[in-house]
Amino acid sequence: MDLKEKIDKNNLPEHVAIIMDGNGRWAQKKGNQRIFGHKNGVKAVRDTVEGAGELGLQYLTLYAFSTENWNRPKQEVDALMTLLITSINSETDTLIKNNVRLMTIGDTDGLPKNVNEKLNALIEKTSVNKGLKLVLALNYSARWEIVNAVKNIISDTKKMDVNINEINNDFFEKYLNTKDIPDPDLLVRTSGEYRISNFLIWQIAYSELYFTDVLWPDFRRNDLFNAIINYQQRERRFGKTSEQLKK
Numbered sequence: 001m002d003l004k005e006k007i008d009k010n011n012l013p014e015h016v017a018i019i020m021d022g023n024g025r026w027a028q029k030k031g032n033q034r035i036f037g038h039k040n041g042v043k044a045v046r047d048t049v050e051g052a053g054e055l056g057l058q059y060l061t062l063y064a065f066s067t068e069n070w071n072r073p074k075q076e077v078d079a080l081m082t083l084l085i086t087s088i089n090s091e092t093d094t095l096i097k098n099n100v101r102l103m104t105i106g107d108t109d110g111l112p113k114n115v116n117e118k119l120n121a122l123i124e125k126t127s128v129n130k131g132l133k134l135v136l137a138l139n140y141s142a143r144w145e146i147v148n149a150v151k152n153i154i155s156d157t158k159k160m161d162v163n164i165n166e167i168n169n170d171f172f173e174k175y176l177n178t179k180d181i182p183d184p185d186l187l188v189r190t191s192g193e194y195r196i197s198n199f200l201i202w203q204i205a206y207s208e209l210y211f212t213d214v215l216w217p218d219f220r221r222n223d224l225f226n227a228i229i230n231y232q233q234r235e236r237r238f239g240k241t242s243e244q245l246k247k
């Protein structure tokens, strides 16, 4: 049976987030430079986005560049930025054809101007699309996002006379980059590493976590489908008991 047919369409995760890891190791295993891994990582992005669209997922968030990634060798950072531009150029038509809407989270103003301009143009072009929302986390880190939220809350409360008791989860979430995006139901990390690496720390409070040894450039839609099949076998209790859920 086709793997996709094993998925219960009535119990799909609304939002899947992925920490794409293992590009460097994939390339090194093949005796190549790390950037060869990133280039092949784009093929994995393409197939995963298509698979997510085919299933009818609402949101797919990909951790493409963290605030810590600036600490990599300049040659690798430059190559990643160039790859972003070439990927935007090469994937624009497919994204539009597949009704995908592009969004970003992260401090995109801190990206090189040409990358930011390309991104903004594609965000604008796809803003009317009603299919999968593809959220790229770029120059993103969860601690940056949370500190930024706190700064903006303090600045707004000074202006607006907010009672401190009004600050609750719902209030706080409106200051996160993900304010209009539901929390991920499923977080996937590739490459056999068991870490969160400063990704969506607030938002994954109740996400199901799935780790696979597959290195990102080898990841394909069937790996996404396997993660979702595994997710569908879990009981999400959100702090309640199993008995309460059955009522």
Ligand code: FPP
Pocket (backbone or CB within 6 Å): 020, 021, 022, 023, 024, 025, 026, 034, 038, 039, 041, 042, 045, 062, 063, 064, 065, 069, 083, 084, 087, 136, 191, 216
């Ligand atoms: C992690 O692997 C991967 C990245 C930091 C970059 C991810 C970028 C891409 C997949 C390509 C461009 C993306 C888009 C959305 C077009 P790693 O280099 O940390 O691997 P390692 O742990 O084996 O060293």
